[in-house]
Amino acid sequence: MGEQRARGRLRALRWLPSRQWVLPGLGVMAVAAGCAAAVGFGGVGQGDDSSGTSTLPPGTATVTRADLVDYLDVSGTLGYGPASALTARAIDDAAGGGTAGATGTSPADGPADGRGTGAAGTSGSSGTAGASGTSDVAGGGIITALADVGATVGRGQPLYFVDTRPIVLLYGAVPAYRALRAGVAGDDVRQLEENLRALGYRGFTVDKTFGAATTTAVRRWQTDLGLPVTGVVPPGRIVYASGPIRIATHTVEAGAEAAGEVLTFTGTTKLVLVNLKVENSRLAVQDAPVTVTMGGVGSTPGTIVKVGTVATAVGDGAGGGQQNADLTIPVTIQLTDQAQQYPYDGAPVTVRLTAQTRSRVLCVPVEALLALREGGFGVEVIEHGTTRIVPVTVGLFANGRVEIVEGDLTEGTAVGVPK
Template identity: 40%
Template sequence: MRKVALAGACVLAVAVAGAAVAVLTDGGAGAATPAAATQVGVPATAAITRQDLVDTKTVSGALTYSGERQVTAGAAGTLTWVAAEGAAVRRGRALFRTDRKPTILLYGKLPLYRDLRLGVEDGPDVEQLERNLAALGYDGFTVDDEFTYATYEAVVEWQEDNGLPETGRVDAAQVVFLPSAVRVTDARGELGARTAPGQQVLTVSGLDRVVHVDLDTDDQTLAKKGAKVTVELPGGEKAAGKITSVGTVARTAKDSTTVDVDITLDKKPRTKLDQAPVEVELVSERREDVLAVPVEALLALREGGFGVEIVEGARTRLLPVKVGAFGSGLVEISGDGLAEGMKVGVPAA
């Protein structure tokens, strides 16, 4: 719940506390001395400070992995091996096997939309393939957008090393292009299951940890790309982070409408759990160079509004104040007669 609401609860608690609560007379100008102060002595005090005040709101999220996407089969057949959930798969490694033939992960942003072979038209997908072959240690060709006979020979060698038919032709049954190494988040395909082109076999994600928040659209103004946040992780671990993306498409589920917000942590978290629940502290409002007192210093006034009990030596007086932002257990106050360093009464506890 928002800290403003919590602060309001604190104010109400103070307002009904009994002897510690003072009220203005009906005239509103003269302040009555609290009974507790005259009978017991000088109350406990806190200083009015001048500082920046940050109001925050805490929302729920989940610690997960970046860039989730689906991997589909490129050919019909029987699944004979599937990478396990939680496994990390890097360039040149198999994601799954159909009829014992591997479908191998290669790096690239461009999906394999055509077979790559001798005679194919020049294009960036050819260069993407050659870049991967070079990274895996195959040579004898120039990394460019042309599929030459040297490229063909490198492909045949790569196919031989991986137990694939040595055709010199690369198709969707043999490779999947993804931007980087992946982590298997869901192994949909079961051993022995029949597959068909386009049928989902795996769900994978990136290896980087991110915090994902389904943020209510009413709070969308709190999430700005690049803004710093604080995240409370499982086990009480706290981590600093930065908002890296804010969705522009609202999603409606049950009684709420949300947008996607992703947060990158400054340091790698200790927990290895996926979808672990976390709490994210977003900055709602920042007030600079204001007078502030502890929330519990506020007193409810009979005619409405709030005041603070000014303590000057053995004497006390009640001063009405205007309340501003809340944050970190403090509240912004303003009004005539207030100054930094003045003492205000607070509950002894």
């Protein structure tokens, strides 16, 4: 249909010899010569010919000043980023044993600033599996409760319970790889002491040494949690993450043996993921502002926080086969208003990506452009019943209009367009 309309416009231009119009959908089109009238350059004009047939363009438009925005609307998915998994491992509260520590890392999609100490909601429901991480209980132990799916777990809060005793989230980058007790020293000791102080425990110095004062603080912490009061922290009793985490799914139900993968989790920052075609990658600029539109909320601002560098083939393409598939890169967007209530996780959204903006520039409809024989573009200016061709330099094309960077044009000037 678009091509038929464009060809109809082309037929309507036959009154002007050797003119080339830039038509939407067809590019530059040459119009056949043969009419007696001619249009010159730099002010050579034409009015009505002796036959009574008008040599004026079949349509007119006006040179205006406007804001031009080069943008693309793409589909995205609301969520919290990729999920990681938490896997149970051995705990020995009595001996402070366990040969490896409990670790967990939440995706780095937001600041680690949560400090909650109250218990998160717990549930016995099941879910699906996710990525990778670690916790602790070998050779027995039953999972008696799990933090609810969708719950945010902060520093000092339980992720799940084994034999009614909590596996607790703390903040830090060093995995729990050994039992911490009086006499040991290292970065992992400082990390534990930083967490104890953030949770309100005092009477010790935050340093790299686990001394008698630290043992006393640990014993108070264990008492508050209902744990065996040993002054020793087995690695499987704690899980470290960079900040608060959100429970994504349960891999097991309450009543299952505490072994293997238990749950999956994400960060707590609300994100949108867009799989952007590589051909449109110019629109994905780190830290660039975007507009996200979703049902029940309308439009809300966001910022591009990550642009993937590895392309993935999606689909088989029109001709079939991997070689015809669309290549996409992942683009992650952080929503500006994190307090806003958004639709469910996985909800479809529309993201407007903006490449360029020009404010208050002279512009004309794209169809007003003429392709000049000597190269470049011009527009046909209509003045006092005559026309002249004005060469122009063009800039941004957007929304059916084109920026005029240079040319003898002023706002309000009438220019010719195909009908």
